[in-house]
Amino acid sequence: MRVPLSWLREYVDLPATETGRDVQAKLVSAGLEVETVERVGAGLTGPLVVGKVLTIEELTEFKKPIRFCTVDVGAANGTGEPQEIVCGARNFTEGDKVVVALPGAVLPGDFRIAERKTYGRMSRGMICSGDELGMGDDGSHGIIVLPPEHEVGIDATVLLELYDEVLDIAVTPDRGYCLSLRGIARETAIAYGLPLRDPALLDVPAPNAYGYPVAVADPIGCSRFTARTVVGLDPEARSPIWLQRRLQKAGMRPISLSVDVTNYVMLELGQPLHAYDRGRLDGPISVRRAEPGEKLTTLDGAVRVLDPEDLLITDNRGAIGLAGVMGGADTEIADAVTDPETGQTAGTTEVVIEAAHFDPIAIARTARRHKLSSEASRRFERGVDPLAAAAAAQRTVDLLVLLAGGTAEAGVTEVLAPSAPHTIALPADHPDKVAGMAYGRETVVRRLQEIGCSVTGQDDLLVTPPTWRPDLREPNDLAEEVIRLEGYENLPSTLPRPPAGRGLTERQRTHRRVGRALAGAGYVEALNYPFIGEQVLDQLDLPAGDPARRTVKLVNPLSDEEPALRTTLLPGLLTALRRNDGRGSHDLALFETGLVFTAAEEPGIAARLPVHRRPTDEEIARVNAVLPRQPRHAAVVLAGAREQAGWWGQGRPADWADAVEAARTVAREAGAELLVRQGQYGPWHPGRCAELVVVVDGEERVAGHAGELHPRVVKALHLPARTSAMELDLDLVEAASAGPVPAPRISSFPVATQDVALVVDTAVPAAEVERALHEGAGELLESLRLFDVFTGEQIGAGRKSLAYALRFRAADRTLTVEEATAARDAAVALAAERTGAVLRGA
Known part of the structure; x- marks a missing residue:
């Protein structure tokens, strides 16, 4: 919102010495964001006067049109003689009043005016355009032609109000009332402790039955509609200079008198208005929602297909405007046009003024739906004073009568929806x-x-x-x-005093440990937006009834292509991997930990929790019952080389085993035992997919999957070949832990190593053998590692050999050979009992 200081002074008697910077400091202290204070007319010095064009001589010997003019500037040049000026503009004629910069004047941009010979003539000054004077956009981009009533020789800087200060205020969405001079003046008056002259305090006639007929079919969308009619307008009347200058300083372009007046009142009172050409209206005005497939040509010339949620202004022919956003072309105010044969001027002479109050949400959605943000919609969607409608209509009527010679009809239409004032205890x-x-x-x-x-x-x-x-x-x-x-x-600066003994929760500590462990294993953290579209779930090859397809849809998404919250971390990570691979980084290992969202089976509306006390357990439970489930997941993706080749030896590519090892790393940091077995799910290759299982309360539960992605998924997402991934439910893994992870125990006694090679059927998972060995070896087993898998004729068809290194250690003594051997034999015996394993060579 641009606020000229000269306009603001009309409503608040600011001290004469107060500058724009002083007002800025006061408003910033009151909580408003005043971004800049622009000094209009900075760098402009006179003499700048009003002149009358006496003669124009066309100089035709040059490539472009040049005119040699004599201009009467009165006594401003000290002689009273006409001023000779060379000018290239052509939008003025003899007898027009113009703005003349005399020698010695300096225009914005340090452009100095002096007598000089040009195009073979002596030019003693310059006839000025609005752009050259820094006046802003007036739509003409030519010489300023002044109304004929202004006296020759007077100071044009005063006439055109060229010196001013303009405050540029960034109005936050909750302060819609500050999108008006009335609102800013109120804040200024409070800041200075001065009285306010409220421009909305006008004598408004009571509603009667003689006004223009209006029907409101949707009182929720339109709670108030005021209509006034002005007739007998002069179609040739133009906005006075003071009105045009105030609009320009506020950042708006003058268009025509009727439109300029409605814009002026909107800036003054904050109430958007619209003026209809009554001669182009067909029957009563009504307010309703759009019909499916209905169309409207708006003032910008665009034909818009309307949505049933759009609020419309209509007459007997149909839609004539998008309520609160933009009017329609069918009832646009017509510019004055003079018939060259008869000399008569035709144009709008009767207008119907609309001042209404529309539902902010409806207007905001319509403006966004049609990508049509306007000055009116900006105000309506932030909240407009409903009681200002009648005053704004009256102010518009008064200005049209004053400036266009019109007559206000006695009829006053006002349609109101019943409402009660809002009170707060x-x-x-x-x-x-x-x-x-x-x-x-x-x-x-x-x-x-x-x-x-x-x-x-x-x-x-x-x-x-x-x-x-x-x-x-x-x-x-x-x-x-x-x-x-x-x-x-004036608020005191005090640091909060947290109660002693409250640090991170166990969930937060687990989250941090997992992140540090994955980073230590060579993964780079990639944080992604939690939004996805339905298409990516298809690309991940998820079945139709998969829980990951039960997404939470956002009412107001940032992007229509990603309207839902993620149910898996893989889309964001794979997108990051694809982007980095496309930019030349081919050896990638990325990880992310974060929340995923699964819609509740019976969605509802969450109650608002109190903020003055801690909510009760029952209140929290009721809210949680309708909220989406939000578990924390951990995921990794890999592509390219996992180990680089060099003088030290051969490298190796990342594969499914690295993804499985990442899952084991996460489980270790959470203090949980992870069971790894063959699985088949969605985006993973059916032959290279590991199902990750944890035991919670004695029940095995699938916590995630790891392995190589399916070639079909790799192709759909344009990923590098043999891309691998892992995703794990971190909350479920934490629930499977035995409690806080203990610090590592360090023993000063030596380790005893025993190797065993067990032959089992090919169908027996290595994880089952490892689990049996762990249980059988007992407390003395420190670690277990599979270091070789062998198949061949020596062990027979359908069989495989699994070689394990078992490390035994006691915390209080050096183990004897007998103790280590007994522990190994116990482990082998349990493995043989559960999996049918036999010692190789036995």
């Missing part, structure tokens, strides 16, 4: 508790009244926020108003 000491300092009841009441609230009560206040503050809904909203007006800089 506020303990008088609540702002004190929020801020951590004592304000006192008197200060709290005074500050709330300054922003327009009605306050009653003593210790327990009953506050009714003003209609222009729809953002004030809770006691904390009111506390924030008191705190910001008293000054954020």
